[in-house]
Every structure is written in structure tokens, then in C-alpha cells.
Amino acid sequence: MKAEVPVKKALPGSLTPQRLVELYRTMLLIRHFEEQCAPAYRQGKMGGYMHVYIGQEAVATGFIAHMRDDDYMLCSYRDHGHALARGTDPRRVMAELFGRYTGVAKGKGGSMHLVDVERGFLGGYGIVGGMVPLAVGVGYGIRYRGTDQVCLCFFGDGAMNIGPVHEALNMAAIYKVPVVFICENNRYAMATPIEFASAVPNLAERAKQYGMPTKQIGGMDLLEVYREAEEIIRHVRTTPEPFFVEVLTYRFEGHGIADNPTNQALYRTKEEIEYWRQRDPIVNTARFLLESGFATESELLEWDTYAKQQALEAVAYADASPEPSIEELYRDVYTDMEVQEWR
Amino acid sequence: MTYREALRQALTEEMERDPGVFILGEEVGRYQGTFRVTEGLLQRFGEMRVVDTPISESGIAGMAIGAAMIGLRPVAEFMTFSFALIAADQLVNHAAKILYMFGGQIAVPVVFRGPAGGGAQLSAQHSHSLESWYAHIPGLKVVTPATPADAKGMLKTAIRDNNPVIFMEHAKLYSTRGEVPEGDYTVPFGVADVKREGSDVTLISYSQPVLLALQAAAKLAETEGIECEVIDLRSLQPLDMETILRSIRKTHRAVVVHEDHRNVGFGAEVIARVQELAFDELDAPVLRVASADVPIPYARNLERAAFPSEEDIIRAVKRVLA
Ligand SMILES: Cc1ncc(C[n+]2csc(CCOP(=O)(O)OP(=O)(O)O)c2C)c(N)n1
Numbered sequence: 001m002k003a004e005v006p007v008k009k010a011l012p013g014s015l016t017p018q019r020l021v022e023l024y025r026t027m028l029l030i031r032h033f034e035e036q037c038a039p040a041y042r043q044g045k046m047g048g049y050m051h052v053y054i055g056q057e058a059v060a061t062g063f064i065a066h067m068r069d070d071d072y073m074l075c076s077y078r079d080h081g082h083a084l085a086r087g088t089d090p091r092r093v094m095a096e097l098f099g100r101y102t103g104v105a106k107g108k109g110g111s112m113h114l115v116d117v118e119r120g121f122l123g124g125y126g127i128v129g130g131m132v133p134l135a136v137g138v139g140y141g142i143r144y145r146g147t148d149q150v151c152l153c154f155f156g157d158g159a160m161n162i163g164p165v166h167e168a169l170n171m172a173a174i175y176k177v178p179v180v181f182i183c184e185n186n187r188y189a190m191a192t193p194i195e196f197a198s199a200v201p202n203l204a205e206r207a208k209q210y211g212m213p214t215k216q217i218g219g220m221d222l223l224e225v226y227r228e229a230e231e232i233i234r235h236v237r238t239t240p241e242p243f244f245v246e247v248l249t250y251r252f253e254g255h256g257i258a259d260n261p262t263n264q265a266l267y268r269t270k271e272e273i274e275y276w277r278q279r280d281p282i283v284n285t286a287r288f289l290l291e292s293g294f295a296t297e298s299e300l301l302e303w304d305t306y307a308k309q310q311a312l313e314a315v316a317y318a319d320a321s322p323e324p325s326i327e328e329l330y331r332d333v334y335t336d337m338e339v340q341e342w343r
Numbered sequence: 344m345t346y347r348e349a350l351r352q353a354l355t356e357e358m359e360r361d362p363g364v365f366i367l368g369e370e371v372g373r374y375q376g377t378f379r380v381t382e383g384l385l386q387r388f389g390e391m392r393v394v395d396t397p398i399s400e401s402g403i404a405g406m407a408i409g410a411a412m413i414g415l416r417p418v419a420e421f422m423t424f425s426f427a428l429i430a431a432d433q434l435v436n437h438a439a440k441i442l443y444m445f446g447g448q449i450a451v452p453v454v455f456r457g458p459a460g461g462g463a464q465l466s467a468q469h470s471h472s473l474e475s476w477y478a479h480i481p482g483l484k485v486v487t488p489a490t491p492a493d494a495k496g497m498l499k500t501a502i503r504d505n506n507p508v509i510f511m512e513h514a515k516l517y518s519t520r521g522e523v524p525e526g527d528y529t530v531p532f533g534v535a536d537v538k539r540e541g542s543d544v545t546l547i548s549y550s551q552p553v554l555l556a557l558q559a560a561a562k563l564a565e566t567e568g569i570e571c572e573v574i575d576l577r578s579l580q581p582l583d584m585e586t587i588l589r590s591i592r593k594t595h596r597a598v599v600v601h602e603d604h605r606n607v608g609f610g611a612e613v614i615a616r617v618q619e620l621a622f623d624e625l626d627a628p629v630l631r632v633a634s635a636d637v638p639i640p641y642a643r644n645l646e647r648a649a650f651p652s653e654e655d656i657i658r659a660v661k662r663v664l665a
Contacts, residue, residue: 106446115445122412123445127436133405141410167402332447333481335505337581
């Protein structure tokens with residue numbers, strides 16, 4: 001029935017209408033999930049740093065869409081979107097943010113250290129760029145086994161100024177490891193604009209010297225990200241060699257929960273935020289779905305309601321979950337050794 | 344067999360036993376290893392398993408951790424432990440914490456090994472071992488074998504361990520010789536070794552200074568009739584307090600001997616625990632013989648003065664017996 005409606009834009013590559021709808025709904029879930037974070041944080045239900053991904057949803061969604069079940073990924077502390085895009089149970093993600101035992105890391109990791117070993121998600125990391133060398137090791141492990149798995153490694157533009165990232169890029173190229181380095185350039189490292197911090201603000205250009213293919217792509221349009229990611233990941237899986245991709249994107253919210261609008265006014269304008277909000281990947285994808293006839297207004301509304309419900313359920317689940325027991329304090333320090341309590 | 348050969352034997356046997364074990368580091372392959380520990384391994388195991396790396400300490404450590412996270416058993420060599428400081432973030436913030444912060448779901452079975460310590464006039468930036476820094480970090484195991492037999496048995500234990508292990512060899516030990524049992528054997532972590540029995544005072548040491556303590560003990564027995572018990576801790580984390588306390592219940596006096604600096608060095612931890620657990624057993628304050636609290640100097644006489652000596656130990660023993 002829907003197939004008879006004229007398609008206004010062609011779908012890229014392997015993308016089917018059903019798959020596009022799934023990805024759209026993933027972005028909706030990420031958005032609603034994170035919109036529940038701020039109030040929960042303000043109520044004191046979460047602590048620590050909390051960095052939301054609002055505005056950047058198309059990046060994780062478009063790349064992770066091409067991961068196979070046995071692929072790996074690592075990312076930075078801005079990791080809620082990546083976990084949800086990978087299919088991690090939102091309730092367990094929220095429980096982790098609440099510091100509960102039912103969380104993905106028993107409440108020991110928190111917002112910045114989500115993980116889902118079963119899905120090859122080897123963690124979010126709080127040290128800027130710290131996981132980039134780890135990704136090279138994961139890629140090396142893949143080569144060592146001789147499989148055609150790939151490893152995706154997400155990090156920010158700020159990470160490009162950290163030494164170990166450059167060691168890692170160089171090593172990735174000399175060992176030809178199947179890693180896709182995905183630099184999510186949202187233009188700011190906290191309050192520092194890319195133009196200030198990078199002598200060569202075109203990061204794909206900067207990475208070119210490492211002897212691997214590099215590319216700069218747009219990150220606000222899910223279809224574009226999906227198309228580019230498909231090609232890049234296929235290249236890395238079949239060649240194999242690393243690939244560096246700079247994704248131009250934007251965070252609509254502050255750097256972290258403490259970075260409120262007054263604070264943000266110190267480094268960016270309302271006009272700039274508005275300019276990027278016009279390019280909201282969720283709004284754009286919704287418009288595309290409508291115009292192409294892949295969805296109706298009422299379906300969009302239904303999916304939106306469902307995603308919000310999922311987010312609220314996640315909050316309720318987290319809220320009702322127990323905290324880890326005090327004995328947990330001393331567990332998981334070593335795989336095989338008890339840690340002595342010295343008091 | 345030399346200490347270096349014992350290490351090489353452990354690496355060879357473990358690589359043969361487990362195809363997931365591989366080595367990476369600067370000059371470990373074509374050049375045959377800066378201290379010749381990895382000699383012949385590239386020829387034997389190929390470049391996928393003996394990986395020459397750029398001068399990229401963070402990269403080496405991180406790559407090893409990443410490979411360990413998906414089930415390999417990397418052994419990363421630092422050219423010296425002074426340079427491991429460049430990789431400190433990878434060791435402390437990543438290797439040590441991944442198991443814990445992901446709720447016990449990702450183990451990091453990796454060994455970081457290489458020469459520690461000084462004594463060859465290599466000066467300040469090549470002589471620093473900082474074992475107390477690593478022992479201070481929950482999640483890392485720290486071992487410091489002093490003999491070829493322990494080097495082989497403990498390296499095998501380290502490779503089979505599912506945790507990150509800081510494996511400190513002492514540069515001055517590589518050419519020392521000793522009996523090494525044939526075939527496959529391991530030396531457990533957390534078990535100190537009484538390297539000499541004695542009744543008058545306990546010398547607690549680890550790594551190369553154990554040899555110094557043994558020399559001092561021999562001289563004290565010969566010239567003064569003082570019988571020192573010499574304990575080689577071997578493993579700093581886990582730490583075997585039982586053996587220390589058993590000895591102190593016998594001798595009631597102790598001296599800690601190490602190359603670590605005195606100030607906030609590892610001896611401070613040993614002594615703190617002794618007084619927490621066996622205060623009543625002590626007949627004298629426990630003393631420390633340690634490196635001077637200075638960057639290690641170049642000049643031969645200054646370097647000698649900076650490191651603990653046999654005479655320092657003898658003097659300390661006499662003081663605790665006085
Ligand atoms: C090594 C290190 N230095 C500083 C920080 C503090 N810090 C946390 S996030 C951040 C900005 C990083 O920006 P970017 O890499 O662009 O990622 P984004 O937050 O934009 O996603 C800084 C400086 C840190 N976590 N780690």
C-alpha cells in the first residue's frame with residue numbers, strides 16, 4: 001500500500017523503509033531517554049557528570065546500524081546514544097545512570113562508563129581519547145584471529161589534540177587493523193572551539209598524514225551518515241585497513257549537566273544553536289519519512305509516544321532498582337583476589 | 344641459567360602453550376630486545392606474535408589492553424619502567440579500572456614488563472622504578488622477582504593471570520645466575536620466600552636489593568655472629584603479611600631494604616602494617632634502608648650514595664639490635 005506512494009528521495013544503499021523506520025525510532029529513543037536525564041539529575045537521582053548526545057543522534061545510529069553482532073565498539077563518556085543504538089536495554093542503561101545494581105555495570109560505571117559485552121560494546125571512557133589506543137588493540141586482536149570483524153571507535157574533536165590518539169592512529173595504520181575511527185566533531189571541546197584548539201581545524205585533513213583513508217562527512221542527516229558509514233565499514237571489513245572519518249555534527253545542549261545556558265553564552269551564540277537546531281536529525285528524518293510516504297503523521301506520533309514511554313519505563317525501573325550492596329565495594333578489583341578491608 | 348634466559352624461557356614456553364600470548368614493544372623483534380630478553384622469538388613465532396612498535400608508550404600499553412579485553416594475552420615490554428610513566432594513564436586509568444568500572448565483565452589479562460631500577464650510571468630519567476606508585480593502585484598486581492627461578496615461575500604466573508600485572512625486572516639482575524627448575528612450573532603471587540633463615544633480625548626486601556640483603560646477612564653472621572632472616576617479598580601486590588609476621592614473632596626486630604625512595608616508599612606500607620598487626624611483638628622501631636629522596640644522579644660516587652648499600656644494611660641492623 002505504502003509502496004505505491006511516489007518516493008521523493010531515493011534510499012541509500014541497502015536501506016529499506018522498515019530499517020529506516022527502526023533507525024528513526026532508535027533516534028527517538030535516544031532523544032527521549034536523554035530528555036528524562038536532566039530532571040532525574042536535578043532530583044538528585046543521578047550524580048557525577050552527565051553528558052547528553054542530543055543533536056548527535058544520527059552519528060551513532062547511522063554507524064552502529066552497520067555493525068554485525070560480532071563486531072566491537074568503544075566510545076567516550078558521551079555514550080548513552082551509542083549504547084541505545086547498539087540495542088542495550090534502556091532500563092539497564094538508566095539503572096546504571098542511577099547507580100543501581102541492575103545497571104549495565106552494577107552501578108559501578110555510571111553515565112560515563114556504560115558497557116555491553118554481549119553486544120561487543122567494550123565501554124565508554126572518561127579520559128578524553130584514552131580508548132583510542134585500546135581500539136587499536138581490539139583491531140589487532142581481530143587481525144590476530146583472522147576474522148572479518150571490525151571495531152568502531154567514537155571520540156570527539158577535542159580528543160584529536162591528545163597525544164595517545166596520534167600514537168594510536170599511526171599504529172593502526174602500520175598494523176593495518178580493521179578499526180573505523182569516528183571523530184564526532186561537534187565543534188567544541190567543552191567551551192573550546194575547534195578553531196582555537198586545532199592548528200588544522202579540518203580533522204580529516206589532519207589525519208590524512210597517517211596513511212589511511214580519511215573522509216569528512218555531514219552528521220546531521222541520518223541518510224547521509226547511513227550511506228557513508230555503510231561504505232566505510234564495508235571497506236574496512238573487506239580491505240582491511242583502518243579508516244578515519246570526521247563527522248560534522250553539533251550538540252544542542254551544554255557540554256554536561258552543569259553547562260547551563262548562561263554558561264554556554266560565554267562561548268556560543270543563541271543564533272548558532274538555532275542554526276543547528278534547524279538541522280535536527282530527528283525532525284529531518286521525520287520530514288523525510290512523511291514526504292516519502294514511508295510514514296504517516298499518526299505513525300510518527302505513535303512512535304514518539306512509544307519512545308517516551310520506554311524512557312519513562314526506564315526511569316521507573318531504575319528508580320525501583322536496588323543499590324549495589326556494600327560488599328560490592330570490594331568486588332571486581334581483581335578477577336581472583338579479595339581486597340582486604342583495612343579500617 | 345641467567346635471569347634473562349629464565350625470562351626468555353618463560354616467554355617461549357607460554358607462547359608455545361597458549362596461541363593467544365603475544366609480545367609487543369620497542370625493539371623486541373628484529374633487534375632481539377634491548378636487554379636481549381626476547382632474543383630469537385621473532386624468528387620462532389613470527390611478526391604477528393612478536394610485534395615491533397613505534398616509540399609510543401601509551402599506544403603500546405593501550406593496544407595491549409585492548410587486545411587483552413577481547414581475550415588475547417599480551418605481554419608488553421617497556422624499554423625501562425621510567426618510560427612507563429608516559430603510559431601511566433593507560434596503566435592506571437584503563438588497565439587497572441576496566442574490570443571494576445564495568446562491574447566485573449571485562450577482564451584485562453595483560454603483563455607490562457621490563458627493566459626497573461638503576462645502578463649503571465644511567466642517571467635520573469632512566470633509573471626510576473616507582474613500584475610503590477603501582478602497588479598503590481587497586482586493580483594492578485605488582486611483582487618483582489629477584490632470582491632466575493622466580494623470574495621464570497612468576498612470569499608464567501603473570502601471563503596466566505587474568506589481571507593486569509606490573510612485572511618489574513631489575514636491570515642489574517639480567518646477567519645474574521641461578522638454578523632454574525626444569526620444565527613447566529609457576530611461582531604463585533602473594534607468597535614471600537624466606538631466602539635465609541635467622542633468629543636475630545628480619546630483613547624484608549624485594550628485587551635486586553634482596554641480593555644485597557643476603558650479602559649483608561652473610562657478612563653479619565661471619566663477623567658479628569648476628570643471624571638475619573632474609574625475606575624476599577617477590578610480590579608487592581598481593582603482599583604476603585603472614586610470612587613477615589611469622590618472622591617478626593621470631594626475631595622481634597626488622598629492617599626493610601629497597602631501592603624505592605624512602606619517602607612514601609613501599610617500606611612505609613610494610614611498616615605501617617607491621618605496627619597495625621604486630622605492635623606488641625616489636626622490640627625496636629622498624630627501620631628502612633632505601634634510596635635517597637633525590638633523582639638518581641649520574642656521577643658514580645653520587646649514584647652509589649643514592650642507592651642502598653651493604654654497609655647501610657649492616658648499620659641499620661646494628662641499630663635495631665642496639
Ligand atoms: C585527558 C582528559 N583531559 C581533560 C578532561 C576533561 N574533559 C572532559 S570532556 C572534555 C572535552 C572533550 O571534548 P571532545 O573530545 O570534543 O568531546 P565532546 O565532549 O565534544 O563530545 C574535557 C576537556 C578529560 N576527561 N580527560
